[in-house]
Amino acid sequence: MRPSMKYVIAIVKPFKLDEIVQALARVDVDGLTVTEAKGYGRDKGHSQFFRGAEYVSTFVPMLKLEIAVGSDELDKVTDAIFRAARTGHIGDGKIFVCDLEQAVRIRTGETDALPPRRVA
Numbered sequence: 001m002r003p004s005m006k007y008v009i010a011i012v013k014p015f016k017l018d019e020i021v022q023a024l025a026r027v028d029v030d031g032l033t034v035t036e037a038k039g040y041g042r043d044k045g046h047s048q049f050f051r052g053a054e055y056v057s058t059f060v061p062m063l064k065l066e067i068a069v070g071s072d073e074l075d076k077v078t079d080a081i082f083r084a085a086r087t088g089h090i091g092d093g094k095i096f097v098c099d100l101e102q103a104v105r106i107r108t109g110e111t112d113a114l115p116p117r118r119v120a
Helices: 014-026 071-085
Strands: 005-012 033-039 046-050 053-057 060-070 093-100
Touching: 005 014, 005 071, 014 060, 014 071, 060 071, 071 093
Parallel strands: none
Antiparallel strands: 005 060, 005 093, 033 060, 046 053
8 A cells, every 4th residue: 555645735925935944844854845936815916116106916926835745744744834934914825735646756766755754
C-alpha cells in the first residue's frame, strides 16, 4: 500500500515568507516550492497611491507555497503555516490541502517517497 500523502498549497503575504520557512523548519519540513502569485479574494484588491493619484489594484501580490507531506505530518504543517502567516487582517491568505496520488523523484525514479527527514 502506498503511503498516504497530502499536497499543501498556501497563499500568503510575501513579507511573511521568512517566518513561515522558520516555522516549517521547526516541524522538520525541509523542502517546499515558492512561486510569486497575484490574486484577490473577498477583499477585491486594494487602493494604492502613485505620484499623488489613487488607483485600485485588483490583483494583490502574494506567494504560493507548495509542500508534499505525509498525512501524519499534515496537522503540524498546516498549523505551522497558519500561526506564522496570520496577521489577523484581511488578505492573510488561504491554505488548501489535496490528496496526492503519487510523487516521483526524477533523479532516482523512486516513487511515493517523501524527502528524507533530519535526525535530531
